[in-house]
Amino acid sequence: MEPEHQTSTSPRSFxxxxxxxxxxxxxxxxxxxxxARDEPPPQPSAAxxxxxxxxxxxxxxxxxxxxxxxxxxxxxxxxxxxSMTKLGLDxxxxxxxxxxxxxxxxxxxxxxxxxxxxxxxxxxxxxxxRSGPGVFHDLGALAKGNTIEISRADRRTAVFTVDAVExxxxxxxxNKKVYGSSGLPELRVITCGGSHTKHTGYLGNVVVxxxxxxxx
Numbered sequence: 001m002e003p004e005h006q007t008s009t010s011p012r013s014f015x016x017x018x019x020x021x022x023x024x025x026x027x028x029x030x031x032x033x034x035x036a037r038d039e040p041p042p043q044p045s046a047a048x049x050x051x052x053x054x055x056x057x058x059x060x061x062x063x064x065x066x067x068x069x070x071x072x073x074x075x076x077x078x079x080x081x082x083s084m085t086k087l088g089l090d091x092x093x094x095x096x097x098x099x100x101x102x103x104x105x106x107x108x109x110x111x112x113x114x115x116x117x118x119x120x121x122x123x124x125x126x127x128x129x130r131s132g133p134g135v136f137h138d139l140g141a142l143a144k145g146n147t148i149e150i151s152r153a154d155r156r157t158a159v160f161t162v163d164a165v166e167x168x169x170x171x172x173x174x175n176k177k178v179y180g181s182s183g184l185p186e187l188r189v190i191t192c193g194g195s196h197t198k199h200t201g202y203l204g205n206v207v208v209x210x211x212x213x214x215x216x
Contacts, residue, residue: 116158
């Protein structure tokens, strides 16, 4: 069986213009391979979402870093410790996934914000592949307050704290909310999730929202 792929929206920096309108008309979210599903990935609970009745409070209080490529990503709560590869967009403006034969590899949008710099950095990886669980199989199990560490080429480590974990149907993917910036150094970690069918793959996405809280 060949890998199934999900259409993605562009993670280009959000501006309230035709760029966003083009993204909004696409099928919604990051491209991730899905084949092997022996163990369904965990999905975030409602308790990990942003409160709907008040403005979200972000955890960031640290001065942003200058741009530098990320080289390694660690998420201690779900035992992720992996190298990172730069990803680009395809002709349709969709974020290309990490190689299907590297299920443990995480990717980042190389023409966007570098993790730790001001803006929204976008990171993605497989949830499942032909060979088994992908690097972000357990992403939906993260909780508010968990940390994500990204080592950079400048030998600094950007430490992000999770503000929320949410799941969306692809047809209702909130482009502005996910790719927009609050002006703080933020991180999004995205993979496939939600319900699944053999012919279409996963019908949704899991999105982790995190903000820079320390630099080591």
